[in-house]
Amino acid sequence: MKKLWLFCLLIASLTQAQDKPVKTQEIAVNELLNGTLYLPTAGTPKSLVILIAGSGPTDRDGNQTGMDNNSLKFLAEQLAAKGIAVFSYDKRFFAMALKGPIDERKLSFDDFIHDAETVVTYFNNQKHYRNIIIAGHSEGSLVGMVAAAHRTTAGFISLAGAGRPIDAVLADQIAERAPMLLPETKSILAQLKKGETVANFSPALNSLFRLSVQPYMISWIKYDPQSEIKKLKIPVLLINGTKDIQVSVSEAELLHKAKPDSQLKIITNMNHIFKDIKGDSNENQSSYSNPDLPVMPELIEAITVFVSKI
Structure with a gap:
């Protein structure tokens, strides 16, 4: 009976491991930058994607107060399940808020560029990954674009990034x-x-x-995104969705025109936070506060293929 119990426990453990192809690790890059490293449970990833969140006080999961959609969390989990390491970090707002009220007069766009550069340097110094790719979402696209030109990176991905100042x-x-x-x-x-x-x-x-x-x-x-993207000498992937009500497809097309050797991927029915929207604007807007709605598989596939070819 004892052997049978141990056998059942082993099977249950194996099943649980198979159900969780991703493991996570909390990392403090410095006192302002805290994030989660997503890793596949099997194998050693050769590539790391660093996710940079969009505008405002957005956390590592892609959420703001009253708008929990887990867009970046789902993206990171699914990429890690495909064998790609992913690091997603809270913007500096969160660490600053722990020290008291934030004086926004002292905030600078260059602070966020510096933060992205700091994260890239942190992982470059570890020498765990052959390729480090920056993926910036919305405002984070421009942040990542500039950082990618200043640091050693193997690729850049713009996720719903603007093509104009x-x-x-x-x-x-x-x-x-x-x-x-x-x-x-x-x-x-x-x-x-x-x-x-x-x-x-x-x-x-x-x-x-x-x-x-x-x-x-x-x-x-x-900063002019079209000028900045021209400075990149690395592979570039531009992604936008046809249901994005914040950043239109034309913005990605402007970036593609500025850098003709970039790859352009337009995903049908994908909105600004990577969700599948088949209905009207009400469905689109409600997705911003739906923490259970998954990101679109086409997004995962596009990024996975891009990273695999670097």
Whole structure:
């Protein structure tokens, strides 16, 4: 009876291991950058993908307060299940918040570029992986693009990244949602592009151009994605979805035009957070707060094939 019990326990353990093809490890790169390393349970991966989250206080899983969708977590897990190591980290907001209120006047877009470079250097120094690939999502695409040019990397992946500077993107958004504010918006953006802050503007634009966030905007607006992507001498994969209501397919096409040797993958029905949307905008928006909706298999396949050929 004891032997039978041990045999059943062994079978259960093996079954459980097979059900979990991915293992995780918590890593603190420094006092500001904490993340999760996803590894396949079998084999030794030769490639590491570093995920860089999009705008705002986004964590390693791709979540913000009130918007749990686990987009980056699901992406990391499924890539690791395919034999690719993945590191996804919290943006510096989270470590800073533990020390007290964040003074956003002191935040700079260059801080996030430096963070990405720090993560790349950390793993390069470990010499565990033959290839390190950066994959940046949304705003993280531009962050990763610049970092990839400054550090030793084997490839770059843009996930729903803009193809134009942020001033052009914001002007288009205002033109669509509040056209009456467009002239004032363009005037403010022109001042910011000169490196000058703007004190007086309509209250309706306060959330976008409040004084405390203007230094960050000034540091961000100086980067042109089309200029930055031309600097990359490594394989590049550009991915966008047809149901992305934040970054249109045309943005990826602009990047592809700027770097013709890049690979362009447009995924039908994929939205900004990699989910399969077959319905209307309500379904699209509700997916941002659905932590159980998986990412699209076509995304995993595209990245897996790209990484395997590096």
